Amino acid sequence: MDLFVVKTKRKRADSQSESSGSKKFKSYEKSECNVIDFKKFRLENLSCDYGILYSKREADNLLKECEKILCYNEGKLAKICLFGKWHNIPRKQVAHGDEGLSYKFSGNSIPARPWLPLLENIRDDITRQTGYKFNFVLINRYKDGSDYMGEHKDDEKDLEADHPIASLSLGQARDFIFKHQDSRGKNSTRRDIPPLKLVLQHGGLLMMNYPTNSYWYHSLPCRKKLFNVRINMTFRKMVVK
DNA sequence: GAGTGGCCAAAAAC
DNA sequence: TGTTTTTGGCCACT
Numbered sequence: 001m002d003l004f005v006v007k008t009k010r011k012r013a014d015s016q017s018e019s020s021g022s023k024k025f026k027s028y029e030k031s032e033c034n035v036i037d038f039k040k041f042r043l044e045n046l047s048c049d050y051g052i053l054y055s056k057r058e059a060d061n062l063l064k065e066c067e068k069i070l071c072y073n074e075g076k077l078a079k080i081c082l083f084g085k086w087h088n089i090p091r092k093q094v095a096h097g098d099e100g101l102s103y104k105f106s107g108n109s110i111p112a113r114p115w116l117p118l119l120e121n122i123r124d125d126i127t128r129q130t131g132y133k134f135n136f137v138l139i140n141r142y143k144d145g146s147d148y149m150g151e152h153k154d155d156e157k158d159l160e161a162d163h164p165i166a167s168l169s170l171g172q173a174r175d176f177i178f179k180h181q182d183s184r185g186k187n188s189t190r191r192d193i194p195p196l197k198l199v200l201q202h203g204g205l206l207m208m209n210y211p212t213n214s215y216w217y218h219s220l221p222c223r224k225k226l227f228n229v230r231i232n233m234t235f236r237k238m239v240v241k
Numbered sequence: 242g243a244g245t246g247g248c249c250a251a252a253a254a255c
Numbered sequence: 256t257g258t259t260t261t262t263g264g265c266c267a268c269t
Contacts, residue, residue: 084253152260
């Protein structure tokens with residue numbers, strides 16, 4: 001795979017210059033941050049940073065706690081409308097966040113349940129490490145390798161478009177595929193842009209920075225030979241109306 | 242031959 | 256008007 005990968009310590013000054021170097025970027029309120037040993041992934045209109053946020057022991061404890069306390073949506077909230085048909089989503093899902101926030105996609109609106117102390121702790125750990133603040137988390141639970149998520153972009157209007165999305169993985173390591181929007185489908189115009197595959201590890205944190213979600217689809221494909229649970233938390237900054 | 246994974250199209254609501 | 260967080264069919268590979 002032809003990647004431009006730079007292993008470096010992320011500095012506060014770096015991240016600020018990234019977000020304030022262009023007038024297109026808002027200057028978000030950022031707090032002091034520690035530094036994870038992030039690997040940087042930079043492709044055409046793709047900017048992602050990936051590093052290990054929690055040790056195996058810490059991540060084990062978090063996963064165990066999540067399995068104990070999290071309750072997932074059922075009924076209509078666990079369905080999705082696509083091409084006029086309703087389907088059960090092939091995973092479990094729930095959202096927590098600030099009061100009044102919700103996440104809308106494909107015919108559904110996922111209301112945020114109140115923050116739980118465990119989720120607030122994780123959210124605050126990510127803020128300490130990255131400097132970014134979040135007001136919403138979408139949690140997906142994949143019971144094994146047969147649960148998955150299809151290609152999509154997180155570019156909903158409810159999201160602060162140029163704020164990073166922080167994705168924390170707990171449990172089973174899974175492939176995570178990025179595909180450029182112009183490299184997809186039979187009539188693609190940019191077949192020269194190869195997909196980017198990452199393996200998201202137990203305790204790993206993936207930062208998807210602007211403008212990745214405007215140009216790149218991502219997916220978590222089926223892996224039938226994997227049998228353990230994975231929980232993914234995507235911390236987001238929603239627009240407050 | 243079976244299992245798996247990648248690619249593509251569907252046909253209607255927003 | 257363009258898009259679609261799925262499903263299912265086809266095909267290639269192991």
